Amino acid sequence: MGNQFNIDENLYTAMHKCTRCGQCSYGGEEAEFVSLCPMYLKGKFFTYSAGGVMQMARALYEGKIGFSESVRDLLYLCTTCGACEVNCGVIESQIDLFTLLKKELLQNGIPLQEPHQMVVENILSKKTPYAGRLPARDEWLAKEKRGKIASQAEIFYFVGCVSSYRETEIAGAFVSILDKLGIPFSASGEEWCCGAPLYFCGHEDKVHDLVTHNVELIEKSGASTVVFTCPTCSMIFKKYYPQWMKRELPFEVLHATEFMEKLQQKGTLxxxxxxxxxxxxxxxxxxxxxxxxxxxxxxxxxxxxxxxxxxxxxxxxxxxxxxxxxxxxxxxxxxxxxxxxxxxxxxxxxxxxxxxxxxxxxxxxxxxxxxxxxxxxxxxxxxxxxxxxxxx
Ligand code: SF4
Ligand code: SF4
Structure with a gap:
């Protein structure tokens, strides 16, 4: 048997190049080869590692094993930390392969775990992963300070779901820095989830509306630079939005640390x-x-x-x-x-x-x-x- 799912040439090659050496679970020499893969620390044997998943992917592809809830539960132990991609000397597309397997799980009728399904449903209905009654998305900023937000500005601050609803002090601190430095910026309570949780749940097919909405929102602000305090959002914008939009983004994407460092170099900060x-x-x-x-x-x-x-x-x-x-x-x-x-x-x-x-x-x-x-x-x-x- 073979060809149980479609896989592009790069991932097919990656899957077949894994030598089962196990190095993907450990750091490099400069870090004294310390353990790094969370999944491996949990399972403590090779199957629970990027190399193990590579072998599992091959077996699934060749039809030697089938998609199942056990395969799903193992895959979802991966934190997408990327340590395997840095420390494997042979390949570097482990997370893309894991995401493909998550997509295939769904296509083969294996449902998401219930909490993950809830996240998907919340994003589709409420544009954020969080459940329950939520405050307005821009309530992280006190009403009297909302006047600081311009409708048109060179800088757009994309807050992200975690800082909008949970770690609101981070969003407050970042706009306070902009305010103290006299840098005009725009932000919006109409921002939606960046799509990362959908992507990492194998639901890349559902990101389109979020991506289009967010990009159009930013375009309307006239911003040439979008700054993020959430690195998952900025990573998703940088790496995946151009693929999903099928065009380059018409603005620069910077994480807040990069942005602050640039301000430091210019002498503003x-x-x-x-x-x-x-x-x-x-x-x-x-x-x-x-x-x-x-x-x-x-x-x-x-x-x-x-x-x-x-x-x-x-x-x-x-x-x-x-x-x-x-x-x-x-x-x-x-x-x-x-x-x-x-x-x-x-x-x-x-x-x-x-x-x-x-x-x-x-x-x-x-x-x-x-x-x-x-x-x-x-x-x-x-x-x-x-x-x-x-x-x-
Ligand atoms: S994924 Fe890379 S580091 Fe891990 S076992 Fe395979 S070849 Fe070795
Ligand atoms: S991305 Fe997943 S498999 Fe790779 S090191 Fe992190 S937890 Fe382990």
């Missing part, structure tokens, strides 16, 4: 006049670091602020360890997600940091919950919040 007397460490969000290759901008920002003693983690940069917040894992496997966050928060605390920083609302949310559970007195903040607090 004077980081070296700020003072924070703290020992800090930084968690590289998977979708910012491995997803967009942004490692330097956050460190540049931290290293320029006076008084900061910056300590990097062993599992950092390309070898960062996922906080457990990605790939819809917190929704499907909340205990597992929290175990990962606890491991990461303990690691950050163990190097003596007084502040645990990240640059992603989902990372902040997960690390904050873990720090509370571990009764750590250490504060978890987004870099935008640190900069806003230090900016007079």
């Amino acid at each position: 004077k980081l070296d006049t700020m003072h924070v007397e703290k020992t800090v460490t930084y968690h590289d969000p998977c979708h910012l670091g491995r997803g967009q290759d942004i490692y330097e901008a956050p460190r540049e920002i931290l290293n320029r602020i006076k008084g900061i003693e910056f300590k990097d983690l062993t599992r950092s940069r390309e070898n960062s360890f996922c906080c457990g917040g990605g790939g819809l894992v917190p929704i499907g496997f909340p205990d597992f997600s929290l175990d990962l966050a606890r491991e990461r928060a303990s690691e950050m605390k163990s190097i003596g940091a007084e502040l645990l920083l990240s640059a992603c609302p989902a990372c902040k949310e997960n690390l904050k919950i873990a720090a509370q559970k571990l009764k750590l007195r250490t504060k978890v903040l987004d870099i935008a919040e640190l900069v806003d607090n230090a900016l007079k």
Whole structure:
């Protein structure tokens, strides 16, 4: 048997090039080959690794095994952290292959787990993954401050679902920075989910309306640059929107750390006049670091602020360890997600940091919950919040 589903040449080649070496579960030499794959840490044998999924994909493709709920449950343990793509010396399209398998699961009649199905239904009906009665999307910003938002501006701030409804302090901090620096910007309560959860649930077929709506909304604002505090949103815009729209985006896409670093270079944001007397460490969000290759901008920002003693983690940069917040894992496997966050928060605390920083609302949310559970007195903040607090 063969050809149980359609696969493009690149993924077909990738699937057949996997040598079962197992390196995808570990970091590189500079990180002393530490364990990095969350799925492997959970399952503790090869099947629970990118290489294992590669072999499973081959067996599915060749019809040696069928699509099933067990295959689904294994695939959804993957946090889409991308450590395998960086550390495999042979191929680098593991996550694309996993997403294809998720699509095939649906086409073969295997339903999503119930919590994931709820997310899909919420996005389709409410344009956000969150359930229940929600406030208006722009309530993250106090009414009296909404006048700061221009309808037309060079800069558009795309807030994202997590900062709109859960980690609203991050959105508040970012617009406060813009306000203090006198930078006009637009944003909109009409923004919709970027589509990432649909894509990572195998429902790429349902992203079209979201993508078109968001791009048209931004185009109407006349913005030439769109800034994101959520790295998953910015990764999805950069990597997938042009494919889904079948055209290049008519604006530049920047994560807030890249944007702040550019302001620093132009002299608009004077980081070296700020003072924070703290020992800090930084968690590289998977979708910012491995997803967009942004490692330097956050460190540049931290290293320029006076008084900061910056300590990097062993599992950092390309070898960062996922906080457990990605790939819809917190929704499907909340205990597992929290175990990962606890491991990461303990690691950050163990190097003596007084502040645990990240640059992603989902990372902040997960690390904050873990720090509370571990009764750590250490504060978890987004870099935008640190900069806003230090900016007079
Ligand atoms: S995916 Fe890459 S690193 Fe993992 S087992 Fe296969 S070849 Fe080795
Ligand atoms: S993306 Fe992360 S969790 Fe998924 S297989 Fe690769 S290393 Fe493991």
